[in-house]
Amino acid sequence: MTGTHRPLRVGIVCPYSFDVPGGVQFHVRDLAEALIERGHTVSVLAPADDDTPIPEYMTSAGRAVPVRYNGAVARMTFGPVTAARVRRWLAAGEFDVLHLHEPVTPSLGMLALWIADGPIVATFHTALLRSRPLQMAYPLVRQSLEKISARIAVSEDARRTLVEHMGGDAVVIPNGVYVDAFTGATTDPRWTGTPEAPTIAFLGRLDEPRKGLQVLLGAVPEVLRTHPGARFLVAGRGDTGPDEVRELLGDDARAVEFLGGITDDEKASLLASVDVYCAPQIGGESFGIVLVEAMSAGTPVVASDLGAFRRVLEEGDAGVLFRTGDPADLARTLVRVLGDAPLRAALVERASAAVRRYDWSSVTHEVLTVYEMVVEAADAPVREDPSSWRGARLRDLRRVRGEAR
Template structure:
């Protein structure tokens, strides 16, 4: 099976969790004999073409023309992707499946679907509606419309959790039989190595317990809830240091909140950290905390579990499905600083509970969130769609759609002429 995959993120270009998802998924698919051609965005220092774990990776530069906004840049990026794919079809022949990740590749995915008459699979990792708790401006509405359009054009829509299944049913009215729920995964081997080159003293004093957050600094990740919980935690566990790793547009507001609460010396904002530092901090941390207000899946919780770090999460979205309270982690009420503080204190003051949680969680990620299993499930969706496509007369369906569109346009034109009279 030959698959054409489109994603704007792929290492070393990493903005959120999408890059790691696509890297691990494609690598596992290649191990299972699937021929994967991935089109992604160029990144500094990365080659234009390379083979990564058996995956053909093509990196494209969006047109070097100044753009007034991000959606215009996305359009230019999509045209560059199309230009990259056209010669690939001459070199390799037909693709059995086109797989698009999120709205940033929707334009190219839809064009290739119809030009190559290959069925389109779309993975929706999050929605604009969910990220912003509704649609509040023209840009958000536009992005949401493109997301809907991608799900409409897709033969199947893959989501990472039951929570996301419900969300796209509600937001996009996607039919249930069009949706496949396939969890994200994690590779524990990525978290097994703990470098001796990273110095713990740089982040916390020897007597301090570390509470660790890593992720984007945006409102929906709920770091502000963690900061509001800190005075309560420090009242019970005064020798605690909070390490917040990551970057994002909400960083200054978070720093201001910490300063307002007099926590400057108890919170360390690290900015971006590499995998080596991240793994070291997981190793040193007594708790990894992810207090998201919106979380389609919550792969960071799996990563912490793979690193054998006990987790405290908010009881929302995909995090609720990953964590069993008191068994593989602790869950706090979403957006509730007191509840979050209570659960963190409970973990910090009960070493035996923390040990039990980390061991059970590690066993869970090994058995339930393995990338080889996830890749097989994804390829099963490909094969099912491929069988369904072979039972369809694509050309006849396109012609029928064209005739319907012409008829609608004719009726609209007649209506406009009639209105002018």
């Protein structure tokens, strides 16, 4: 493959609604915009309510309904009316390559996989040791999975989930981050800490237990014993609020400030302003995009020692790990990091080098390389074993990325 890519017509299918966007939706949005910036024609199909603002390259597949899925509440759409919309979108798009995200989720990706023909790339985001939804969905798509020309996993954890639940393999291409947008973010005096009053940030859905807010709140009293002026800035939507925290922490609740939902610009500013970003998740994480964003913003990261987080933080070289689900160990770790300025400076220096592999400039090139592989395979004369040819080309990509298999 050369370093340039010919213009392609790309259709991207997002299973989750943009009414309440999360990690997969942001990945789809940023990938689409990175491809458009490089001169490709992109159309995204995703669930969205009629009054939800969406960019012009996006087509709404209709209203979504909330469904509990993989430890979270996902907003998805399904059924014959939605299938008809998918069919019309595919026919109008005449795509060179179709890129499905989470195609075994009972939403748009699964419908598109059933309906579509031609070069298909699928990205898998989920990372769970035992996933009942995947086990239940697999029989519905088992035969259709053979239509997928190439598989991408956003992390080694997501790849392992795919292999264990559905067989086959995937090339690992991580989630992307616009690193410079966080590196150049301006600080906000409302969130900037001082030696006497350091600030610790948390971002995530407040009503999803797997995001670990309860673990961070459990660490608050011990941190305040050493840093009585510390402030814990909690950003995100959900039902948890000051009343629940006051009931849990009593007078220590004064140190917890709820910011509510924040914009992308506010998120970058928050991450650039605080002394530490804390990621206390207890499971279900395939990557850890907000860790990369915090690292890009020049903020030390303290995170639970989930496999996905360990890999992003390079086994503790680019961030500090604590025992997953252990508030006491989190408190000890936060006290140590807040009290050690040289350690924080060293973490920031190592992290600033580590994040470059996640910049969209690199990630987009790798995704385009996969697209060109499957388009080239579709255009090539029939070979005796085309699946092994695809496997060889994906192995070539892995060698380029330096991955061991």
